[in-house]
Structures are given as C-alpha cells and as structure tokens.
Amino acid sequence: MIQNVLISGASIAGPALAYWLGRHGFRPTVVELAPALRDGGQAVDFRGETHLAVLERMGVLNDLRRFQTGGSPMRFVGDDGRQLLYLPAEFAGGGIEVLRGDLARVLHEHSLPRTEYIFGDSITDLTETSSGVQVDFRHGASRTFDLVIGADGLHSNVRRIAFGPEKDYVSHLGHYAATWQLSNYLGLAKGSVCYNAPGRLASFGADHRNPERAGAFFVFAAPQVPYDRHDLDQQKALITKAFTGLGWEVPRLLESLQQAPDLYFDSISRADVDTWSTGRIGLVGDAAFGATIGGMGTGAAVVAAYVLAGELARAKGDHRVAFTRYESRLRRYVTGCQKGGDRTGKFLAPGTRTGIRVRNSLLSRPLLMNGMLKLGEKVSSVAALPDYRPSPLAPTDAA
Template sequence: MSNKQVLVSGASVAGPALAYWLARYGFEPTVVEIAPALRGGGAAVDFRGETHLTVLERMGVLDRLREIQTGGSPMTFVDEHGRTLLHLPADFAGGELEVLRSDLSRVLYEHSKGLANYVFGDSIAGMTETPDGVDVTFASGAQRTFDLVIGADGIHSGVRGLAFGPEERFVSHLGYYVASWDLPNHLGVPFESLSHNVPGRLVSTGGDQDGASAFVAFKSPRLHYDRRDVAQQHKLISDAFGGLGWETPRLLASLEDTTELYFDSISRVDVRPWSRGRVALVGDAACGATIGGMGAGTAIVGAYVLAGELAAADGDHEVAYRRYEDVMRGYAEGCQRGGDRAGKFLAPPSAFALRMRNGLLSNRFLLNLMLKAGKDVSSKIDLHDYTHADTV
C-alpha cells in the first residue's frame, strides 16, 4: 500500500472517524487539533435513517452512543407569557439517535486514540506539495512530510484555506446568525427546549443532565467581526436581542459568566472538487451546513467512504479521491439542502411566516411527511461495505 502517512486536521467528528477507519485499513494517521483538548459544550447532533446507523454500527460505536443518547429534545414554542404556540416531538429535532456533540467527539476520540496519533494545541500553518508528499509546517514550528493531508476542520477550514483558496470563495452566508452557551437551568427545563419568537429572532433555552444551554438565532446581513473576540460577539448578541421579552434578559445576563460561546453565521459550504493534488476535504470543510444539514451524519458517512476508497485503491489518492467524491457528492448535497431552510424555520422573517410555521407544523400528518422525507434523504446513497479491507 502506498501513501500510508496521513495527516488529518480536526478532532471533532469527521477527523476521529476518518482516523479510526484509516488505521483499521493499515494507514498511519496523525490527527492535529488546534484546541488544547477535546472541546466541550455544543448542541446536540442527531443521526437519522439506515445509512447513519449502519456506519456507526460498523465502527463499533452505536451501542455506546445509545447508552449516552439524550433521548431526543422536544421543542416547545411559547409566547411572551409562556403560553404554548407549537410543540414538536423529540424525533423532529433528535432523529433516531441524538447525542451531545461533545459526547460524540469524546466517543470517537476514545475509539480511535489507540490506533492514531493525536496532537492537540497545534495546527497546520503551511503546506507545500511535492511529487512524493506534502511538506507541512505546523504553527508550533515543527516540520514533517506526510503522504496525504485531509481537512476535517469544519466550515472555517484552515486546510481548505491553504490548499483551495480564501473562505469567501466557498462559504455562502444564508442570512442568519446563531449562538449558544451554557448556563444554570433556572427554568428547570428537562431535556427539551423552550423557545420564544418574534419576526426574525428566536431565543431558546434547553435542559440537560449538567444544567442548561441558551440558543439564539437572528436574521442579519453578513457581519464583520473577529471570531476570536468573545466580547465583541457578546455585544452583537445583546444588540440583536435588546428589548425582547419572555426570559431574554436573564439569558442575556448569563452571557457574562459563560466560559465557552459558540457564535457563527448559518452558512453553506460549496467546494468543487473536494480534492486538490494530495489534499482532500471531508465533512463540513467540504460540504458543511451550519444547522439542519445533517452535518454530523454526513461527516461520519464521508469519513467511512473516504477511508474505504483509499483502502480499495491501495493508497492511490488520485483514484480514491475521485471515487470518494463520486459516491458522496450527490448524497451530501441532498442533505445540505435542509440547512438552506434552517434560519427561516428557527426565526421566520415576518409575523405571517411565524403563523404559517406554527400552523403547518401543528398538523401531525404534515410533520410525519417531513420526518419521512428527512429519513429518506439521509439514506439516499449506495453504501459499499469496505470492511473486507480490515487489517487491524
């Protein structure tokens, strides 16, 4: 087998999943993660349909994830006095299996750390491709040559920026921003979310076993801000939600005490092709959708297919990358489309659109059709069984 030394950037979902499969097939993966440790916090992610569950089962993590699943998160939308306007069951947002993103990352890391080399607190600062490999310079100053480099480092992928070009060429803003942070469960919400809307804005809080989290979404043109300046992001959120009733003032006040804040636009990633020379992209770096695009499921499936095609091609990256994209692109783009509607679902832009959403989703027949459509999209792929290539 050729091209055995593979550098994977990102240790969230796609990266550890890819490292696991690569190692099983005889490759020698190294995973580099810019954070000093596995990231905590984060919202729940869900898996839907036969394809997602099949890949998790073949990985050997499905039973463990079922042990720590949230059980799904019902969603209740209320008016400013707390009266229910719309209730959505757990399977609407939670699919067939819902886990916290941090728990998913931890399980995938633990499942792969004995097979792959992990380097935390570092990142790729430069890459130069040669006929025989990729010379990589790390932010720490270390230098090393790898046969292949895979970007599994999210919507704001550093690998994509180095190998493909600036982010604005590939990431489309879809008109909304979202934020989430942890806080005490002062409403006593048990494993569900309570949400309040006005046109173009949503504020929500949900409970879990460790406390609660706040989540907000708001309609906005593209904002220019420093992604590392948390104080600036606090101000953007406070400005967007100033004057809103219900529990909003208390949730905004909790921002000052949070240790981790997630703030980003609702965006879609479009890259063609997903590879350039010895460098390829997987998960959100290739085909991300911030919310509603089944990103965790697509990342798991993409990692499985990419590693499987590399094994089937005996490490020939030109053949494997082409086959990987042939198998995955249509599937990924179908899943991505859900993300295009996420902002308008969370925070409909007008009072009429709010009434339409609440009325339509109160109809159980229509809701069941939507759930079935989502399951069909998540399973619409000819999934090969690559596990015959196991060497571990």
C-alpha cells in the first residue's frame, strides 16, 4: 500500500494535492526550492461550477472569499490617454479572483496538519526501484518514497529529471511577459490602464492592498531567445529593447524597471506531455499541462490535484491504475483549457494596428463580451466530476 508521497513544488498544485492525499490517509511531503512561501504575485482566478465546487469540497472557498480582489477592470488607452476599450472586472476575474500568494498560503495552511514541508531544498536525482523511488536532495539526506509527483510548474525539475529535457515538452507561443512593482504615481484606485503598440502591451495596475504601490505588466511578441533565468540585468535589457521609443507612460515605466529589485520574466509557453507518468513518478498542474497565461492553469491545477489524489485512494494506492484513470479523466479537459493560453499573447498584444482596432471594436459589443464570459465558464467545467471526498473521515481527520 502506497503511503509516502513526495511532491515537488509548494505553489498551488503541490499544497492542493498534499491536502487531499492527507485527507485520504496518505503521508505527503512537499519539497520547495524557495526558502518560504512566496507572497503577493499576480492575481489568479477561478471560474465556473467545477472550480468552485472543488474549492468548496476542500473547505477553502470561504477563506478565499475573504481575500478576493473583486476583479481587475482593464482600460485600454491611446497615446494621449483617451480610453479606447473598457473590460469589466468579471472579464479577467472569473467567479473569484485572489492574489497567487494568498491562495498559496490558504492551501498551505489547510494541508499543513497532515503534510511535512521542506523549504529551501530541491531534488537532484530520482532512482526508481521495484518498491519505491530513491530521492537525492541538494541539501538534505537521500530518502525513499512510494511515489514522487512533480507539481513544480512549467519549468518542472521533476519532469526534466524523469521525463527528459524541457525543450521536448514546452513550446514557445511567440510572446514574452514581464511584471514588476513600482510606486502608484498615476494614483490609480483600482484595475489597470493598458497601452498597445503592434506586438506590444504596456500596463499599469493598482496594487490590491497598498494604494501607494502599483504593478507594471508588459507583453511583447518575439521569437524564442536564450536567456539566463537568473540574470535580471539581461532580462531588463530584453524588455527595454522591445519597448524603447513607445509613447504614453512607457518611458517612465522603463525607468522604474531599471530600479526594480524583483522581476518576473518568462515566455508565454505551454507544456504538452504525452503521458503524465512514468513508473512511480507523475506530474500535476503546469508541469503536465501548463500554459503561462490565459490557460486557466490555476483552476485546472486544483481540479487535477483533487482527481489525482481521489484516484490514488480509489485504486488503494495502485499507482498504475490511478495514474491511468487520472489522465483519462482529465486529458480532454485540460487540453481545452490550454487553448485559451494559445491566444493570450495575440489578444493582449495584437501584431498590427489593424488587429488592435479590430479587437477593441469587437470587445466593445456587449453581446460578444457576454458570449466570451459564458464560453470561459463552459470550458472550465468538467462533466460529472466524481465526489472523491473520503467518507467516513480518514483517521488523520478524526484525531
């Protein structure tokens, strides 16, 4: 009987999976490279009946409602600041929107009573045997687990070690995205102001907590280029090159970029893994089916964690049966969600001035806007999602 499960990654999918494994009587351990939970971050959203049902079954929905941002309206402007398009809060915010850091903290707190957390360490090697997986860590002593699950994002370390190099699974979708913090010098109270040039988006958004702070969000079209993910100066140079010479507030935003101590920069990409498991090693969330932006990845990750833990419980720990059922049940669903990510870069940063005008014109029509919102809810829903909640409660709950 499988009991000890190592999960790599303490962002979203990892703690969600740990919570459900603990509820089903397994003993999860989560290892995370960062020294602690990451706070703040971009807003993430849940939409549709399936997302909200899983959050409610976890007992976290009411907690998340206390942290919800209320959504983030988007106002697109021209060089002179005149409004060209307005997108209401529900367009991007879904049924409930929270900051990624708040979501991670809530999931961590709910999983913590039944989960061992190891921060500041990472997996360096995985060796599968007939009865388990020997795991070597960068800092800690080697240990053996019954299963190992990679919940460590689009650039998954577990996937690289057990499945192969990232280039075999992650596809560049033609755009890059960046975000950093700065002062709220525009005095924006809520939402964001966005400016387009062909193939580029520059956005200034109010901080959801601190009215004196704001966030810059840039998207630009570019072929895949090699860069050091740990070299902030190199990343800042790429962003500056792409946006130099543009109008509106772009010059001042680029000035703030040079002073920013922290920067998120990544390609808009998607992960496609033919099979989400190999032996006793599996993948969940972005590691298996990620899309950087617009692919409903957060909601899909929470749903997938729920299903994977549920299938392991139903199969009484037979990982071969559970992995097959887990993938069979979710493959079509997450593929449908990912398609939204394929269009995100082109939507945010159309490649031509004509494309920008057409997008603005179409989305100014209420009928089309409502249709897109309903489509998002439909795509995010799973037909007849099983109720995996353990009944009666697992021994760990009764203690």
